[in-house]
Amino acid sequence: MREKILVTGEQMKSTFLSILHHHNFQGERAETCAHIFTQNSLDGVYTHGVNRFPRFIRQIRKGNVQTDNEPELVDSSGATERWNGRLGSGTNNALDSTHRAMELASSHGIGCVGLANTNHWMRGGYYGWEAAKSGFIFMGWANTIGNMPAWGAKNSRLGNNPLVMAVPYDSEAVVLDMAMSQFSYGTLEANQISGEKLPMIGGFDEDGNMTKDPEAIIKSERSMPIGYWKGAGLALLLDIFAAVISGGDAVFQITKRKEDYGMSQVFIAIDISRFSHFTSIGNIVKDVIKDLHDSIPISEADKIFYPGERVLQRRKENRENGIPVEGKVWEEILKLNITRQDEESGV
Amino acid sequence: MREKILVTGEQMKSTFLSILHHHNFQGERAETCAHIFTQNSLDGVYTHGVNRFPRFIRQIRKGNVQTDNEPELVDSSGATERWNGRLGSGTNNALDSTHRAMELASSHGIGCVGLANTNHWMRGGYYGWEAAKSGFIFMGWANTIGNMPAWGAKNSRLGNNPLVMAVPYDSEAVVLDMAMSQFSYGTLEANQISGEKLPMIGGFDEDGNMTKDPEAIIKSERSMPIGYWKGAGLALLLDIFAAVISGGDAVFQITKRKEDYGMSQVFIAIDISRFSHFTSIGNIVKDVIKDLHDSIPISEADKIFYPGERVLQRRKENRENGIPVEGKVWEEILKLNITRQDEESGV
Numbered sequence: 001m002r003e004k005i006l007v008t009g010e011q012m013k014s015t016f017l018s019i020l021h022h023h024n025f026q027g028e029r030a031e032t033c034a035h036i037f038t039q040n041s042l043d044g045v046y047t048h049g050v051n052r053f054p055r056f057i058r059q060i061r062k063g064n065v066q067t068d069n070e071p072e073l074v075d076s077s078g079a080t081e082r083w084n085g086r087l088g089s090g091t092n093n094a095l096d097s098t099h100r101a102m103e104l105a106s107s108h109g110i111g112c113v114g115l116a117n118t119n120h121w122m123r124g125g126y127y128g129w130e131a132a133k134s135g136f137i138f139m140g141w142a143n144t145i146g147n148m149p150a151w152g153a154k155n156s157r158l159g160n161n162p163l164v165m166a167v168p169y170d171s172e173a174v175v176l177d178m179a180m181s182q183f184s185y186g187t188l189e190a191n192q193i194s195g196e197k198l199p200m201i202g203g204f205d206e207d208g209n210m211t212k213d214p215e216a217i218i219k220s221e222r223s224m225p226i227g228y229w230k231g232a233g234l235a236l237l238l239d240i241f242a243a244v245i246s247g248g249d250a251v252f253q254i255t256k257r258k259e260d261y262g263m264s265q266v267f268i269a270i271d272i273s274r275f276s277h278f279t280s281i282g283n284i285v286k287d288v289i290k291d292l293h294d295s296i297p298i299s300e301a302d303k304i305f306y307p308g309e310r311v312l313q314r315r316k317e318n319r320e321n322g323i324p325v326e327g328k329v330w331e332e333i334l335k336l337n338i339t340r341q342d343e344e345s346g347v
Numbered sequence: 348m349r350e351k352i353l354v355t356g357e358q359m360k361s362t363f364l365s366i367l368h369h370h371n372f373q374g375e376r377a378e379t380c381a382h383i384f385t386q387n388s389l390d391g392v393y394t395h396g397v398n399r400f401p402r403f404i405r406q407i408r409k410g411n412v413q414t415d416n417e418p419e420l421v422d423s424s425g426a427t428e429r430w431n432g433r434l435g436s437g438t439n440n441a442l443d444s445t446h447r448a449m450e451l452a453s454s455h456g457i458g459c460v461g462l463a464n465t466n467h468w469m470r471g472g473y474y475g476w477e478a479a480k481s482g483f484i485f486m487g488w489a490n491t492i493g494n495m496p497a498w499g500a501k502n503s504r505l506g507n508n509p510l511v512m513a514v515p516y517d518s519e520a521v522v523l524d525m526a527m528s529q530f531s532y533g534t535l536e537a538n539q540i541s542g543e544k545l546p547m548i549g550g551f552d553e554d555g556n557m558t559k560d561p562e563a564i565i566k567s568e569r570s571m572p573i574g575y576w577k578g579a580g581l582a583l584l585l586d587i588f589a590a591v592i593s594g595g596d597a598v599f600q601i602t603k604r605k606e607d608y609g610m611s612q613v614f615i616a617i618d619i620s621r622f623s624h625f626t627s628i629g630n631i632v633k634d635v636i637k638d639l640h641d642s643i644p645i646s647e648a649d650k651i652f653y654p655g656e657r658v659l660q661r662r663k664e665n666r667e668n669g670i671p672v673e674g675k676v677w678e679e680i681l682k683l684n685i686t687r688q689d690e691e692s693g694v
Contacts (some may be wrong), residue, residue, distance in 0.1 A: 077621040079426045080456030109427030112457045112617065137588060150651045153642035165584040167591060176584045178577045200575060208645040226574025228547060230525045233654040236639065237512040237523045241484060243631050244514060245617065247624040250631065252638035268615075270459065270592065274424040277594040284590050284597065291599035292583065295500035298555040304497045307580040 005330055006322030007050075013038040016053060019336045023060050025067035029092050033067075036091040040123040041323045044314035047186040048123035050325050054332050056122075064261040065089055065119050071096055074116070074247065079108035082247055085118025087262060094121035094140075094265060095130065101269040102136050109274050113267040116248025120260060125177030125311070127267070128166030132173035137270040138166040143239045143263050146255035148181055149222050150236070151229035154208060156222055159251040160184075161238040166308075168272070169285045175308035180235040181223040188214040188223070242266050352677055353669030354397075360385040363400060366683045370407050372414035376439050380414075383438040387470045388670045391661035394533040395470035397672050401679050403467075411608040412436055412466050418443055421463070421594065426455035429594055432465025434609060441468035441487075441612060442477065448616040449483050456621050460614040463595025467607060472524030472658070474614070475513030479520035484617040485513040490586045490610050493602035495528055496569050497583070498576035501555060503569055506598040507531075508585040513655075515619070516632045522655035527582040528570040535561040535570070589613050 007015075016034035020026075025033065037056070041049030059065040069088035073081060081100065085093040097113045104111025121127065121142055131138035144159035160181035167174050183202045191198055191214040201210045203217035203224045210224070217223055225231030243250035248264035272281050295304040318324075354362075363381035367373075372380065384403070388396030406412040416435035420428060428447065432440040444460045451458025468474065468489055478485035491506035507528035514521050530549045538545055538561040548557045550564030550571045557571070564570055572578030590597035595611035619628050642651040665671075 075623040077618075078454070078456035080617060080621070082622065082624075107425070108455055108457075109425035110455075110457055110459045110615075137591065139588075150639055150642045152644055152646075152649050153651050154645055155643050157638055157642050163581075165581075165588065167584070167587050174584065174587065176580045178574075178580060182574055182577070226577045227525075227529055227572075230529070230573045233523045233525060234510075234512070236635070236653065237514070237521065240514050240521065240632055240635050241486075241512065243635065244484065244619060244628050247622070247627070247631075250635045250638075252635060268457075270427060271424075272591060274427070275429065275594070276422040277429075280594070281591050284594075285587055288583070288587050288590065288597045288599060291504055291597075292497055295497045295504050296502050297499055298501055299499075302499050304500050306583065 003327040004324040005327050007325050007330060008322050009038055009042050009319065012041060012050065012323060015333060015337065019057060019333070020067070022336075022338060023057060023067065025060065025089070029067070029070070029089065032095060033089050033091050036095065036122065036126055040126060041325075042315050042318045043123075043125075043311045044318065045123045045125065046325070047184065050323065050333070051186075051329055052122060054329070054336060057336050059119065059261065064259060071115065071118075079104050079110055080112045080114075082114045082116065082245070085115050087117060087119060090119030090121045091126075093118040094127050094267070097265065097267045098127040098131055098138070098140070098269070101138075101267040102131055102134060102271070105136060105269040105271040110268065110270045112245065114242070114246030114248070115265040115267065116246035117262055118248075118265055119263070121265065123177065124162045124164040125166075125175050125308070128164040128175040128177060129173055129308075131269050132166040132168045132175060135168055135271070135273055137272055138164065139268045140164045140266060141238045141242060142265040143242045143251050143254065145260045146251050147185075147221060147223060148225050148232065148235060149204065151225070151232040154222075157252060157255070158225070158232060158235045159239055159254070160223065161235050161242070161251070163238060167285060168282075169289060170282075172312060173308060174285065174289065174306050175311070177307070178226075180225055180231045180238070182226050182231075183223065185218070185223070188218050192218060350674040351671040352674050354672050354677060355669050356385055356389050356666065359388060359397065359670060362680060362684060366404060366680070367414070369685060370404060370414070372407065372436070376414070376417070376436065379442060380436050380438050383442065383469065383473055387473060388672075389662050389665045390470075390472075390658045391665065392470045392472070393672075394531065397670065397680070398533075398676055399469060401676070401683060404683050406466065406608065411606060418462065418465075426451050426457055427459045427461075429461045429463065429592070432462050434464060434466060437466030437468045438473075440465040441474055441614075444612065444614045445474040445478055445485070445487070445616070448485075448614040449478055449481060449618070452483060452616040452618040457615065457617045459592065461589070461593030461595070462612040462614065463593040464609055465595075465612055466610070468612065470524065471509045471511040472513075472522050472655070475511040475522040475524060476520055476655075478616050479513040479515045479522060482515055482618070482620055484619055485511065486615045487511045487613055488585045488589060489612040490589045490598050490601065492607045493598050494532075494568060494570060495572050495579065495582060496551065498572070498579040501569075504599060504602070505572070505579060505582045506586055506601070507570065508582050508589070508598070510585060514632060515629075516636060517629075519659060520655060521632065521636065521653050522658070524654070525573075527572055527578045527585070529573050530570065532565070532570070535565050539565060
């Protein structure tokens with residue numbers, strides 16, 4: 001087991017912010033970026049929070065993420081807009097697009113933003129929480145580099161394109177945030193290290209056999225779409241929609257670059273406060289969740305959760321106790337907290 | 348093996364229409380209804396075409412489907428509208444709502460229709476083909492009666508809520524039409540009859556064990572969500588969205604009635620001809636499909652298909668050769684071709 005240390009949200013955010021400043025990412029947008037990475041970690045999504053921060057900095061150093069760039073309006077058509085992310089910070093571009101979809105929804109009932117030429121949004125669920133907490137229904141998705149085979153195929157030409165759906169619930173939200181692969185590469189790696197098989201089939205080995213062996217899947221780079229042919233189809237359509245609505249690159253174009261940048265995303269918001277039945281919507285959602293909670297669990301000790309419910313628990317725990325971070329990850333991050341000039345001159 | 352006969356599309360449609368007329372379903376709306384049931388059969392989706400027609404007539408006889416009723420606008424807010432389906436014919440209500448979403452998209456770029464209090468739309472893909480063939484991106488979904496357990500639950504409180512995504516492609520369309528359960532009850536029944544196990548886990552037996560035995564799943568009424576916990580989450584969110592956007596019933600309310608009527612649906616269309624990059628969109632889709640087709644198949648003899656590709660093949664075959672129908676299904680249908688008065692007086 002790897003050693004973990006506890007870092008408070010405040011410590012984490014100020015560390016991230018200092019590192020961003022050292023990489024010429026300044027002002028309010030750097031603040032927002034540091035906040036999103038921290039919030040994702042507070043919410044327990046470490047793979048797209050603290051654990052991913054070093055890779056984000058490497059992307060800045062490579063020039064794949066151009067932190068000075070803000071998104072630019074390309075095309076406007078009523079409630080639908082296309083924006084060019086100009087390879088700016090993916091978290092900021094996605095949050096801007098979420099806010100823009102919300103504005104369009106406030107004007108038109110529904111709003112849709114296609115964002116081309118952007119970077120990894122890290123955890124899509126963040127934008128779902130953001131919109132739903134402000135009273136909007138939200139649906140958004142992203143394409144990725146190819147990492148899943150089409151159904152019946154050997155090579156991985158589909159992205160595991162994450163889909164987010166969110167709706168206000170009580171004072172919080174129900175937020176679904178799911179990639180189209182059955183297991184994330186983070187989970188595969190964790191199981192590889194612990195030597196455990198996956199609980200379900202998670203992909204193919206190099207001979208095309210379905211397997212629960214995480215190592216074989218990492219080697220073949222052929223993870224399993226959720227629901228086999230169904231998730232493969234859904235991933236394809238999410239990709240086509242993202243490329244068409246944004247005018248940006250599809251999975252096959254990102255895959256050709258061999259690096260995970262310059263992707264396309266879609267953000268749809270609906271302003272439920274404009275509905276004539278607005279005052280009853282809170283109860284509609286509460287009643288559905290109550291019915292879900294009333295499910296009879298297979299094991300008596302279990303509880304049935306709605307998507308996002310355990311995020312709230314984890315957020316509370318991590319706020320109280322600090323965010324658990326693998327010691328060597330935090331060490332790596334602290335080493336980034338120097339200027340590039342310092343680093344290049346070997347200081 | 349059950350005996351099949353071949354029925355031409357024209358024969359089938361005129362038979363359906365005559366039966367609808369005998370059930371006081373008249374005029375253009377009856378014509379449309381007969382057309383949709385026939386087209387679904389031509390396209391090879393027999394479970395939601397010819398095989399389901401007798402059940403549709405039973406629903407009319409019971410009064411669950413009220414064929415005189417047309418949908419009524421309840422709430423209008425820019426590009427978003429809510430309609431009351433008034434328990435009318437589900438196929439007609441869904442087609443009207445698809446057209447209305449397309450009209451709203453023509454005016455606003457994107458359009459969203461929530462349809463409450465409607466009936467089974469049969470095959471959701473029909474509406475995807477309709478919108479995409481007219482040049483729109485389409486996304487729609489429906490809720491159903493409870494037939495899948497939440498993840499970790501014993502009882503089935505989730506619907507297998509089908510989702511449709513469609514986009515124009517060449518002179519045709521790419522159309523994904525998928526329920527949130529790994530296998531339809533139609534497939535389970537077919538495997539039960541043939542005595543074959545399912546190729547993948549398809550649900551739970553009555554003790555809560557995952558199983559490939561179709562009979563055990565039919566008995567437990569606990570089919571497996573695609574991607575296990577992921578499909579369960581997606582089904583829940585599609586249901587909440589449908590109930591909130593339409594103001595209609597959620598799965599738990601339909602389930603209480605113990606019959607599959609009065610459901611909620613969502614129809615979203617985007618008018619891609621309004622985009623400034625419209626002329627390049629055709630090539631975006633073609634390039635993605637070309638890349639998919641270039642996948643290396645696991646078995647050399649196999650071909651990789653996009654969603655909807657095999658529908659086109661089957662449509663062509665069935666137009667040329669006639670639609671294969673199980674003899675006893677067609678017999679049952681022919682028996683419906685009498686007036687209710689005739690039937691009630693024992694003629």
